[in-house]
């Protein structure tokens with residue numbers, strides 16, 4: 230893909246995930262800079278991926294063709310203010326922050342940005358990310374294509390037509406790895422109670438999760454309910470487990486949790 234110089238403003242979990250995936254996919258490390266105030270955050274990135282790091286947001290952003298805003302939403306305004314002096318006309322800005330809309334980002338950087346909002350997730354770290362993207366129709370096709378290729382380098386992408394779609398991407402993908410981790414944590418805990426060591430319990434759970442996910446991917450024409458039915462023998466053990474989940478309204482709980490994620494993103498849009 231096109232090798233533009235990229236500055237990640239903020240070098241936390243999500244920036245690291247994208248940087249790791251990018252470098253593994255062949256993106257030139259010397260085209261990537263990441264910033265963070267703390268050396269403890271920066272140094273491991275320089276060491277592990279051979280990228281540049283600095284605590285100077287202004288110089289990193291000034292030197293870059295593409296600026297990825299990767300700080301916590303609460304900090305975004307404070308981090309953007311000193312960058313207002315830059316000329317953004319030739320730069321692409323990518324924000325990965327949840328709960329900060331395009332209009333607000335334009336306000337924070339005091340200009341009309343060439344902007345793509347991207348909602349990635351942490352499996353980008355291993356090239357298995359799922360990112361949602363939104364850009365206004367005014368964005369030039371080159372920038373649109375670059376943002377798409379960048380996120381394709383670390384996983385799959387899904388464009389949304391309306392900016393509000395980004396909040397639904399958060400619910401279905403950005404936050405979603407944590408839902409699966411939670412489910413696996415609960416399974417591991419119970420497997421330990423049933424007599425397995427921590428390592429054995431983890432292996433049982435992770436391999437089952439991996440196998441299930443890979444079966445879904447390998448069978449795109451088989452719906453998820455059919456895959457479930459293939460495990461569920463009539464009058465058997467799985468049927469009892471599923472009946473128990475249904476009794477506890479698992480589907481309603483999942484729906485409620487996903488709506489709560491959207492509501493929080495909407496709330497954050499008002500806060501920050």
Ligand SMILES: NC(=O)C1=CN([C@@H]2O[C@H](COP(=O)(O)OP(=O)(O)OC[C@H]3O[C@@H](n4cnc5c(N)ncnc54)[C@H](O)[C@@H]3O)[C@@H](O)[C@H]2O)C=CC1
Pocket residue numbers: 238239240241242243244264265266267270286299300301302304308325326327348349350351403404
């Ligand atoms: N963690 C995730 O799974 C996802 C996170 N996001 C978004 O990514 C953004 C970052 O989230 P995380 O990486 O999880 O947070 P994090 O807390 O791990 O990383 C934020 C980083 O910003 C750095 N930072 C703090 N003050 C700074 C400053 N003045 N200048 C430059 N850097 C500064 C910190 O050193 C820290 O490394 C958030 O806006 C979040 O909404 C989006 C999708 C998924």
Ligand SMILES: O=C(O)[C@@H]1CCC=N1
Pocket residue numbers: 327399403404
């Ligand atoms: O929890 C959060 O707010 C961020 C956005 C999606 C995943 N992590």
